[in-house]
Amino acid sequence: MNTYLLRLCSYRQPRRIRVIENVLTSHRTVANLFWAQQYGILEWLGARRQANQDQLDFELRELQAAGLVEVVADNQVKLTTTGVSFQEEQPPVYEPAFYSWYWLANTKVAFLRFLLGFQVVSEFSYHNRHYVPLNISFAEQQQVKSWFNHFGSDHLVGDVNAELQLLMNSLESEDERLPLALVNQLIGHGQTGWTLDQLCNHLQLNVADGITLTHDLALAICAFSRATNGPLACLIKPLLSATPLSPSNWRTFKMVSSGRTITEVARQRRLKVSTVREHLLTAAILMPQLLNWDQLLPIKVRQYLDQNYQGPVTEWQFASWSADSNADFFYFRLYQILQGSQTNE
Amino acid sequence: MNDAKIYEVLKQHFGYEHFRDGQLATIKALLAGKNTLAILPTGGGKSLLYQLPAYLLPGPVLVVSPLISLMQDQVDRLHRNGEKRVLMLSGGGQDRRQQLSQLSQAKFIFASPELLANPEVVRALQRTKLSLLTIDEAHCISQWGPDFRPEYLLLKQLRHELDDPVTLLLTATATPRVRHDILTKVGLSAEQVVTIVRSVNRPNIFLAASELASSDEKQTTLLKLVTTLPGAGIVYFASRRLATQMAEWLRENSTLAVAAYHAGMPSAERFRIQQQFMDNQLQLICATSAFGMGIDKDDIRFVIHYHLPTSLENYVQEIGRAGRDGQQSAAVLLYAPGDEQLARQLTTTELPPAGLYQKVQQGQADRRVLGPDYELFDFYIRHHYSISQLRESFGKRQSQVAWQLHQMQKYASLTSCRRQFILAYFGESTVEQTDCCDIDEPGWLSKPLLPPRKTTVVPKKNERWDTQLQRLLNLDKESNFHFSNLDKQ
Numbered sequence: 011m012n013t014y015l016l017r018l019c020s021y022r023q024p025r026r027i028r029v030i031e032n033v034l035t036s037h038r039t040v041a042n043l044f045w046a047q048q049y050g051i052l053e054w055l056g057a058r059r060q061a062n063q064d065q066l067d068f069e070l071r072e073l074q075a076a077g078l079v080e081v082v083a084d085n086q087v088k089l090t091t092t093g094v095s096f097q098e099e100q101p102p103v104y105e106p107a108f109y110s111w112y113w114l115a116n117t118k119v120a121f122l123r124f125l126l127g128f129q130v131v132s133e134f135s136y137h138n139r140h141y142v143p144l145n146i147s148f149a150e151q152q153q154v155k156s157w158f159n160h161f162g163s164d165h166l167v168g169d170v171n172a173e174l175q176l177l178m179n180s181l182e183s184e185d186e187r188l189p190l191a192l193v194n195q196l197i198g199h200g201q202t203g204w205t206l207d208q209l210c211n212h213l214q215l216n217v218a219d220g221i222t223l224t225h226d227l228a229l230a231i232c233a234f235s236r237a238t239n240g241p242l243a244c245l246i247k248p249l250l251s252a253t254p255l256s257p258s259n260w261r262t263f264k265m266v267s268s269g270r271t272i273t274e275v276a277r278q279r280r281l282k283v284s285t286v287r288e289h290l291l292t293a294a295i296l297m298p299q300l301l302n303w304d305q306l307l308p309i310k311v312r313q314y315l316d317q318n319y320q321g322p323v324t325e326w327q328f329a330s331w332s333a334d335s336n337a338d339f340f341y342f343r344l345y346q347i348l349q350g351s352q353t354n355e
Numbered sequence: 356m357n358d359a360k361i362y363e364v365l366k367q368h369f370g371y372e373h374f375r376d377g378q379l380a381t382i383k384a385l386l387a388g389k390n391t392l393a394i395l396p397t398g399g400g401k402s403l404l405y406q407l408p409a410y411l412l413p414g415p416v417l418v419v420s421p422l423i424s425l426m427q428d429q430v431d432r433l434h435r436n437g438e439k440r441v442l443m444l445s446g447g448g449q450d451r452r453q454q455l456s457q458l459s460q461a462k463f464i465f466a467s468p469e470l471l472a473n474p475e476v477v478r479a480l481q482r483t484k485l486s487l488l489t490i491d492e493a494h495c496i497s498q499w500g501p502d503f504r505p506e507y508l509l510l511k512q513l514r515h516e517l518d519d520p521v522t523l524l525l526t527a528t529a530t531p532r533v534r535h536d537i538l539t540k541v542g543l544s545a546e547q548v549v550t551i552v553r554s555v556n557r558p559n560i561f562l563a564a565s566e567l568a569s570s571d572e573k574q575t576t577l578l579k580l581v582t583t584l585p586g587a588g589i590v591y592f593a594s595r596r597l598a599t600q601m602a603e604w605l606r607e608n609s610t611l612a613v614a615a616y617h618a619g620m621p622s623a624e625r626f627r628i629q630q631q632f633m634d635n636q637l638q639l640i641c642a643t644s645a646f647g648m649g650i651d652k653d654d655i656r657f658v659i660h661y662h663l664p665t666s667l668e669n670y671v672q673e674i675g676r677a678g679r680d681g682q683q684s685a686a687v688l689l690y691a692p693g694d695e696q697l698a699r700q701l702t703t704t705e706l707p708p709a710g711l712y713q714k715v716q717q718g719q720a721d722r723r724v725l726g727p728d729y730e731l732f733d734f735y736i737r738h739h740y741s742i743s744q745l746r747e748s749f750g751k752r753q754s755q756v757a758w759q760l761h762q763m764q765k766y767a768s769l770t771s772c773r774r775q776f777i778l779a780y781f782g783e784s785t786v787e788q789t790d791c792c793d794i795d796e797p798g799w800l801s802k803p804l805l806p807p808r809k810t811t812v813v814p815k816k817n818e819r820w821d822t823q824l825q826r827l828l829n830l831d832k833e834s835n836f837h838f839s840n841l842d843k844q
Binding site: 060062065068118121122125128131132135136139140141142143144145146147148149152167168170171174175178182189190192193194195196197198199200201202203204205206207 | 427431434435436437439443445446449450453454596606614619621622623624625626627628630631634636820821823824825826827828829830
C-alpha cells in the first residue's frame with residue numbers, strides 16, 4: 011500500500027481530493043493554489059507530476075479500505091483516528107529538505123534532462139557511441155544535443171566530475187542518503203540506475219518516502235543549478251523560473267506594484283480584467299510578502315470585510331455587497347488569502 | 356547488386372556472417388526494385404530486411420509502425436548499433452516542426468499511420484527522396500483496419516503520394532486471407548509483389564496451456580511456473596494494475612528479481628527496466644502487451660500469458676519473443692473461466708445510434724457525443740462513410756473478432772497437439788517434432804526442458820558514491836580530472 015497521500019491529509023480539516031490531486035500534478039488555478047495554501051500543502055505543488063487521477067484514486071481507495079482515511083461530504087478526505095495512530099507509529103523516515111523550492115522548475119523535465127546530459131557525458135568518457143540514450147521528448151533531446159556540442163571538449167568530463175562532487179557533498183551534508191540516491195539514479199556507461207522499487211529497497215524506504223525523496227533530489231539539483239555555473243547547471247538553468255510567478259503574471263504584478271490600477275494594466279496588456287485579478291490573487295498566494303495589501307484592498311472594503319467575515323477563513327461563504335460581484339469576489343478572496351496566511355503563520 | 360556487396364554490409368554494419376532463412380531473398384528482391392511481402396516467423400530477423408538495404412540505397416527508409424513502443428525498440432536497436440541517423444516522428448507542434456526540418460539528415464524515419472495522415476508530414480516526406488517504404492507489422496492493415504486503426508486504410512493513398520516507392524510489407528503472422536487483404540489495402544496485386552513466406556512455426560518454443568478453476572489457482576500456478584522455469588521470462592497481463600500488483604506479489608513470494616512494465620510508467624523507469632532486463636539484472640517482467648514488441652533480448656526462456664489474448668495472431672507474436680537465440684524455450688497460457696469475457700470487452704466497439712451519427716455528420720452536434728470512441732467514428736465521418744456502410748464494416752469485423760477469440764479459447768482447451776492447431780490456423784501443413792507441447796508431454800514441467808539459468812548480474816553494492824561517480828566518468832582514482840584511457844584508444 012502506498013501511504014503517500016496520508017501526508018497531505020489532516021484529521022481536523024477535511025480536504026478536497028481534487029485539490030490534493032491538482033496540487034501534486036501542478037494544476038495551477040487560483041482556486042487550487044488558494045486551497046493548497048489553506049491546507050498548508052503549497053510546497054507539494056508538482057511533487058508528483060507523473061501521477062494521474064486514476065492512480066491517486068486507487069491509492070486513496072486502498073487507504074480507505076485500510077481504515078486510515080475517510081471520504082466525507084463534497085469529495086473531501088480526512089484522516090481517521092486509525093490514520094493518526096498509524097502516522098504516529100510509522101512516521102515518514104524521509105523529510106524533504108528542498109521543498110521550499112517547489113516553484114523553481116518542472117522537476118520531471120529537469121530531472122530527465124539532467125539524466126540524459128549525464129548519460130551523454132558518461133558514454134563520451136568511454137568513447138562509446140553504441141548506446142541507447144534515455145528516451146525523452148525530441149525538443150529536449152535537441153537541447154541536450156546542442157548543450158553537448160557547446161560543452162563537449164576534453165575538459166567536460168573533469169568539469170562534470172568537479173560539479174557533481176560539489177553537488178554530492180552538499181547533498182551529503184543535508185542527508186547522507188541523497189548522494190547515494192542520486193549516484194544510483196544516474197544512467198551512464200554500464201549503469202541503468204535504480205528504479206523506484208530498487209531505490210526504496212536499497213535505502214530501506216517505503217514507496218511514499220521513495221517518491222518524496224526523488225522529488226526532493228530533483229529540486230535540490232534545480233536549486234544547485236540556480237546557484238552554480240558548471241556544465242550540468244548550464245543545461246538545467248534555462249528550465250528554471252526566476253520567481254514563483256509565471257513571466258506574464260510577474261509583469262502584471264510589477265505594473266500594479268508601480269501604481270497602475272487593474273483596469274489600466276488590463277488595457278495596456280490587452281488582458282481581461284478577470285485575468286489581471288487572477289494574476290494578483292496568484293501573487294498574493296505565492297509571494298504575499300511582496301504585495302502592497304493596502305493598495306489592493308481599499309480601506310473601506312477592508313473595513314466591510316473585517317466586520318462581516320470572521321472565524322476560520324475556509325468556512326466563509328461569499329455574498330456580493332455591491333453591483334460588481336466579480337470585483338467583490340476578488341476583494342473577498344484577497345482578504346481570505348491575507349487572513350489565511352496570517353493564521354497559517 | 357551482387358551478393359558479395361550484400362554480405363559485406365551484413366558483416367560491416369550488423370556483425371553477422373550469414374543470413375537467416377528468407378532474409379537474403381527478401382533483400383535481393385528489394386534491391387532489384389520489387390515490392391515485397393515478407394512473412395517470416397517472430398525472431399526471424401525482420402528488421403534487418405529494411406535496415407540492410409538502407410546502407411545500399413541512396414535515400415532514407417520510411418518505416419510505418421503501429422506502436423510507439425515498437426518504434427522506440429527499433430530506434431534503440433539502431434542506436435545500440437551506433438547508427439545515429441534515426442528520426443522517430445512523434446508529437447506535434449514545435450517538436451514535429453523540428454523533426455521535419457531534420458528529415459534530410461535521416462537514414463531511418465519512423466512514423467505511425469496516424470502521423471502520416473497529416474498533410475504537413477506528407478509534404479515534408481515528398482521532398483525527401485525515399486528509397487524504401489516499409490510497413491512493419493503489416494497484418495495490422497487487415498487486423499486493425501476497419502475498427503481500431505482506421506488510418507491504416509490511408510496507406511494506399513500515402514504510398515501513391517510518395518511516388519509509389521519500393522515497398523516492403525513485413526509481418527510474422529498472416530493467414531492466406533490476411534495476406535490477400537494486406538495487398539488489397541495497400542493497392543497492390545499479387546503479380547506486383549514478390550511474396551516470401553516462411554513457416555510461422557517456432558520449433559524451439561514448447562507450447563503449453565493450463566485450464567484452472569479459479570483466479571487463486573491461477574496465481575499459485577503462476578508462482579510455480581516462474582520459480583521452476585529457468586532463465587529470463589515475461590508474464591503478460593491484460594491490465595497495468597494487475598501487472599503491477601502481481602510483480603509486487605511475485606517479488607514478495609520468490610527470490611526472483613521482478614519488475615512491472617507498462618506504458619503508464621515514467622519514461623526513466625521504463626528505460627531502466629528494459630535495460631536491466633537486457634543485462635540480466637532482472638529475471639522476470641510482468642508486463643502489458645506494450646513490452647517487448649521488438650525487444651532485442653535473444654535469451655528470453657519463457658513467455659506466460661496470465662490472460663487470454665484476443666487472437667492467435669497476437670498470441671503467436673507475443674510468445675515469439677522467447678527463444679530468439681534458437682535455444683529451447685516455453686510458452687504457457689493460463690486460462691480460468693471468465694477470461695474470455697475480459698478479452699471480449701477489449702475487442703468490442705459499440706456503434707453510436709444512427710441519428711446521433713448523422714447529426715455529427717451534418718455538423719449539428721459535436722463529435723464528442725459519439726462516446727469514448729468518438730475519434731474513431733470521426734475518421735469515418737471525415738471519409739464520408741454512411742451509417743449503413745459503417746454498420747456493415749463493423750458487423751463484419753465484429754464477427755471476425757468473435758471468431759478469432761473463439762479460436763483462442765479452443766487453443767486453450769485443446770486435447771490434441773497445440774502446434775498442429777496453430778499451423779492449421781495459418782494454413783500450414785503439419786510438422787513432426789520432439790519437445791512439442793504439453794499434450795504430447797503432460798509432465799513437461801518436471802523435466803529439464805529448458806537450458807539452465809544464466810547467472811544473474813548483481814549490481815555492485817556498498818560502493819561509495821564518489822567511487823561510483825568516478826567509474827561512471829571513467830576517471831582515474833588518483834587524478835580526479837583526467838581520462839584514464841583517453842590516450843590508450
